[in-house]
Amino acid sequence: METEVKEKIVSIEKPHLEAPADWQPVIMGILCNWCSYAGSDLTGTSRLQYPPNIRIIRVPCSSRVDPWFIIKSLQASADGVLISGCHPGDCHYISGNYYARRRFLVTKKLLNFVGFHENRVQFSWVSAAEGPKFAKVVSKVTEDIKKLGPLHLYKKENI
Amino acid sequence: MARVGVFVCFCGANIADFVDVPAVVEEAKKIKEVKYAIDYKYMCSDPGQGMIRDAIVAHRLTSIVVAACSPRMHEKTFRKALSDAGMNPYLLEVANIREHSSWVHQKDKKAATEKSSDLIRMAVAKSIANEQLHEISVPVTKRALVIGGGIAGIQAALDIADARIPVVLVEKSPSIGGKMAQLDETFPTLDCSQCILTPKMVDVASHPYIELLPYSEVLELDGYVGNYKVKIKRKASYVNFDTCTGCGACWQKCPVKVPNEFNMGIDKRKAIYSPFPQAVPNKPVIDAEHCTMLLKGKCGICAKVCEKGSIDYAMQDEIIEREIGAVVVATGYDLWDPKPYEEYGVGRYKDIITSLEFERMVSASGPTGGVPLRPSDGKIPKSVVFIKCVGSRDEAKGIEYCSKICCMYTAKHAILLHHKVHDSHAYIFYMDIRAAGKGYEEFVKRAQVETGATYLRGRVSKIYQKGEKLMVRGEDAQIGQVVEVEADLVVLATAVYPYKDNPELARLLGISYDKYGFLSEAHPKLRPVETAKAGIFLAGCTQAPKDIPETVAQASATAAKVCGLFSGDTILKDPMISKVNTDYCSGCQNCVTVCPYQAIVTEEIPLGHGSKEIRTVAKINEGVCQGCGSCVAICRSMAIDLAGFTDMQIINEIVSI
Ligand SMILES: Cc1cc2nc3c(=O)[nH]c(=O)nc-3n(C[C@H](O)[C@H](O)[C@H](O)COP(=O)(O)OP(=O)(O)OC[C@H]3O[C@@H](n4cnc5c(N)ncnc54)[C@H](O)[C@@H]3O)c2cc1C
Ligand code: SF4
Ligand code: SF4
Ligand code: FES
Numbered sequence: 089m090e091t092e093v094k095e096k097i098v099s100i101e102k103p104h105l106e107a108p109a110d111w112q113p114v115i116m117g118i119l120c121n122w123c124s125y126a127g128s129d130l131t132g133t134s135r136l137q138y139p140p141n142i143r144i145i146r147v148p149c150s151s152r153v154d155p156w157f158i159i160k161s162l163q164a165s166a167d168g169v170l171i172s173g174c175h176p177g178d179c180h181y182i183s184g185n186y187y188a189r190r191r192f193l194v195t196k197k198l199l200n201f202v203g204f205h206e207n208r209v210q211f212s213w214v215s216a217a218e219g220p221k222f223a224k225v226v227s228k229v230t231e232d233i234k235k236l237g238p239l240h241l242y243k244k245e246n247i
Numbered sequence: 248m249a250r251v252g253v254f255v256c257f258c259g260a261n262i263a264d265f266v267d268v269p270a271v272v273e274e275a276k277k278i279k280e281v282k283y284a285i286d287y288k289y290m291c292s293d294p295g296q297g298m299i300r301d302a303i304v305a306h307r308l309t310s311i312v313v314a315a316c317s318p319r320m321h322e323k324t325f326r327k328a329l330s331d332a333g334m335n336p337y338l339l340e341v342a343n344i345r346e347h348s349s350w351v352h353q354k355d356k357k358a359a360t361e362k363s364s365d366l367i368r369m370a371v372a373k374s375i376a377n378e379q380l381h382e383i384s385v386p387v388t389k390r391a392l393v394i395g396g397g398i399a400g401i402q403a404a405l406d407i408a409d410a411r412i413p414v415v416l417v418e419k420s421p422s423i424g425g426k427m428a429q430l431d432e433t434f435p436t437l438d439c440s441q442c443i444l445t446p447k448m449v450d451v452a453s454h455p456y457i458e459l460l461p462y463s464e465v466l467e468l469d470g471y472v473g474n475y476k477v478k479i480k481r482k483a484s485y486v487n488f489d490t491c492t493g494c495g496a497c498w499q500k501c502p503v504k505v506p507n508e509f510n511m512g513i514d515k516r517k518a519i520y521s522p523f524p525q526a527v528p529n530k531p532v533i534d535a536e537h538c539t540m541l542l543k544g545k546c547g548i549c550a551k552v553c554e555k556g557s558i559d560y561a562m563q564d565e566i567i568e569r570e571i572g573a574v575v576v577a578t579g580y581d582l583w584d585p586k587p588y589e590e591y592g593v594g595r596y597k598d599i600i601t602s603l604e605f606e607r608m609v610s611a612s613g614p615t616g617g618v619p620l621r622p623s624d625g626k627i628p629k630s631v632v633f634i635k636c637v638g639s640r641d642e643a644k645g646i647e648y649c650s651k652i653c654c655m656y657t658a659k660h661a662i663l664l665h666h667k668v669h670d671s672h673a674y675i676f677y678m679d680i681r682a683a684g685k686g687y688e689e690f691v692k693r694a695q696v697e698t699g700a701t702y703l704r705g706r707v708s709k710i711y712q713k714g715e716k717l718m719v720r721g722e723d724a725q726i727g728q729v730v731e732v733e734a735d736l737v738v739l740a741t742a743v744y745p746y747k748d749n750p751e752l753a754r755l756l757g758i759s760y761d762k763y764g765f766l767s768e769a770h771p772k773l774r775p776v777e778t779a780k781a782g783i784f785l786a787g788c789t790q791a792p793k794d795i796p797e798t799v800a801q802a803s804a805t806a807a808k809v810c811g812l813f814s815g816d817t818i819l820k821d822p823m824i825s826k827v828n829t830d831y832c833s834g835c836q837n838c839v840t841v842c843p844y845q846a847i848v849t850e851e852i853p854l855g856h857g858s859k860e861i862r863t864v865a866k867i868n869e870g871v872c873q874g875c876g877s878c879v880a881i882c883r884s885m886a887i888d889l890a891g892f893t894d895m896q897i898i899n900e901i902v903s904i
Contacts, residue, residue, distance in 0.1 A: 116901065121319075129317045132346025140358035143365055144347050145900050146318070147892055148823070151841075152876025157897055164902045180779060181875035182759060182843040191880065223351070 123174035130219030151184030256315035372903035387473035397425020399787025406806030422526035472782030628735030638742035823891035838878035
């Protein structure tokens with residue numbers, strides 16, 4: 089029963105629309121400066137390879153991320169969004185990521201409710217030491233979004 | 248109209264081999280606001296920076312985008328180049344096309360090139376919304392607070408005071424000295440702890456720049472780096488320190504006996520007491536929990552015998568407030584309670600003691616006159632078993648870390664035992680011998696050769712009583728057999744553990760701590776003595792287990808940090824902090840709740856122009872705000888914005904691709 093309802097909701101994504109063969113998703117990555125951005129730098133310094141679809145925005149802390157940024161990303165050009173911050177307890181600003189986590193969960197529920205698939209927007213904890221983890225997270229998110237296909241409704245020319 | 252300059256770096260081959268740099272420059276030129284775009288081998292080099300400086304002037308640029316390595320690498324360098332050209336340094340944006348593109352997409356040049364162009368597009372869009380920012384200058388109060396008067400706090404206080412900076416030293420017990428005052432001789436040189444410590448304690452008491460507050464605790468800390476206000480509770484000592492001469496008539500006559508903490512409860516002290524003969528200050532305090540005069544109004548002997556009339560049973564706790572600019576936390580450590588080791592019979596067998604009890608026994612000024620004695624029958628032990636790693640490195644009992652000092656002091660204990668009881672023998676159960684440090688390995692060797700101690704590698708599984716003896720059963724991993732040793736005395740090297748009240752102290756100071764309660768440094772390698780809160784530093788075992796040399800080095804490092812902070816009359820702060828637009832603020836105060844630094848207060852302003860009615864709005868304390876942006880995201884009225892990461896800047900980035 090429950091899955092049925094969910095599938096109905098997900099229909100906003102128009103899964104029946106075929107993606108063009110050369111389609112590549114755009115993923116907006118919003119990373120906190122102290123852990124995840126530093127971690128993504130380490131991925132680079134370690135020359136670990138990941139899919140090129142992500143575009144990274146630096147913010148001081150995951151708590152700076154306003155749900156508006158997520159929605160605006162999906163509305164503008166992104167097919168998916170990744171928010172990443174410090175591990176719980178490690179936030180450079182003591183408690184910022186706890187607020188971020190709560191805010192994110194609510195945002196995600198809302199997006200789900202209006203019909204976005206839950207994998208469109210993802211959250212992760214990546215520390216400054218976790219270069220390999222960052223590569224893994226980006227690969228996974230990219231794969232997930234590729235499976236979901238483009239957000240046709242919200243193509244740039246339509247807004 | 249914005250005029251953006253874009254400077255794309257080859258980074259030698261680092262970028263150029265994997266990204267088509269000239270194509271990226273051409274793409275950048277297509278952006279409407281970009282009035283100048285160029286590439287160069289090494290943008291961060293002198294000629295590279297020169298190109299930026301020249302272009303700023305020649306092309307009247309209004310913001311700059313450098314597409315190169317991570318901003319965490321060279322943002323400062325390029326900001327300086329802008330400054331040098333007379334441009335506000337915060338008009339710079341860095342597009343990270345190395346760590347985020349050329350290095351991570353090395354097999355797909357086309358994709359890496361497109362991505363690099365996108366990253367530049369985003370940076371250009373952001374930079375258009377950049378504002379001129381200026382570092383914030385805040386005044387400093389040149390006085391330091393040191394919390395904890397162990398060797399860490401003593402060293403920090405002396406070093407800071409020697410630089411002629413006033414220090415307030417707060418110690419919770421009646422005397423400074425900490426654990427080091429309880430030690431006998433110290434590894435690796437075996438010099439007498441008291442002999443090297445007490446002169447320093449006396450220096451603290453007599454230093455013109457140190458205000459010593461013993462028997463005191465910190466209650467509150469307000470403010471921000473350079474401008475803290477601290478509230479300290481000076482507990483009632485019931486003795487007027489100004490007139491007391493420390494003659495000791497009172498504690499000789501006091502009839503109430505209490506287990507002596509300084510001697511680990513091996514002997515008794517009185518209800519009025521000075522913890523040890525070399526205490527600083529050398530004045531007694533009355534322990535209100537045990538004094539019958541204070542409890543029941545009966546006795547009053549000390550007041551009668553005190554010739555100076557220094558006893559004052561009506562004394563109250565006093566609240567002291569000081570303005571300070573920096574804090575050194577040096578609250579040291581406690582010993583972990585070995586109760587979980589039921590298989591050892593801890594608590595059941597009297598002749599199992601802790602390392603610090605042993606230390607007190609072998610101390611010449613200790614309760615047993617410098618000879619170890621069995622607590623059960625007062626006999627001198629001939630066979631002593633030392634067990635290392637009790638609690639430490641034993642996940643099953645809750646502590647994963649290595650206490651770092653036990654290997655060394657157990658070797659020391661073997662030597663001291665040998666010195667005090669010539670016909671004794673030491674057995675040492677160990678997991679590993681960790682003796683990294685100058686002269687340390689040599690010291691352990693010396694202990695083994697000089698004392699002939701038997702080192703047995705393995706954990707002890709059980710201790711049981713057999714007649715007068717304790718039987719210690721453990722594994723000798725080297726021969727792969729279970730061994731049993733007959734012991735007169737067993738000494739447990741229990742783990743170094745933070746004080747129970749450390750987390751509470753951390754909360755009131757606004758700094759973080761780990762799962763055990765050790766206080767956390769800002770960075771484990773590069774900022775080992777700073778906390779994440781500006782102006783608060785850590786020294787000694789409160790941060791992690793360490794020995795005296797390391798403690799002293801760390802304490803001196805905090806002093807250098809404090810002196811550096813106080814070297815000017817003002818401190819410059821990053822301007823990337825938040826700001827309230829009071830026109831939009833509804834006064835909901837959600838921001839006040841989320842700010843991790845209590846940087847947001849409220850103020851009352853007129854409801855409208857010239858209006859008599861008032862309304863409450865949020866106000867950011869510039870000195871305290873660290874620029875996390877929590878408040879910006881929570882504000883429903885969009886009344887707060889964060890300089891350097893404004894909504895406009897971030898949205899510009901988002902919609903640019
Ligand atoms: C058995 C044993 C033997 C040792 N032998 C040696 C040795 O031979 N050589 C060597 O180098 N090291 C030795 N050590 C280690 C040594 O004791 C420590 O390195 C050293 O004492 C650490 O100093 P500290 O100032 O950090 O902490 P402490 O000595 O613990 O001092 C902390 C001080 O802070 C005070 N305090 C705590 N909380 C508060 C608060 N909230 N407010 C105000 N004040 C507070 C305490 O009362 C105390 O005075 C030994 C340790 C043990 C257990
Ligand atoms: S959250 Fe916004 S509206 Fe509410 S008090 Fe703070 S600044 Fe004002
Ligand atoms: S930016 Fe962070 S530190 Fe500054 S006032 Fe807002 S919540 Fe507090
Ligand atoms: S700084 Fe990384 S989540 Fe707060």
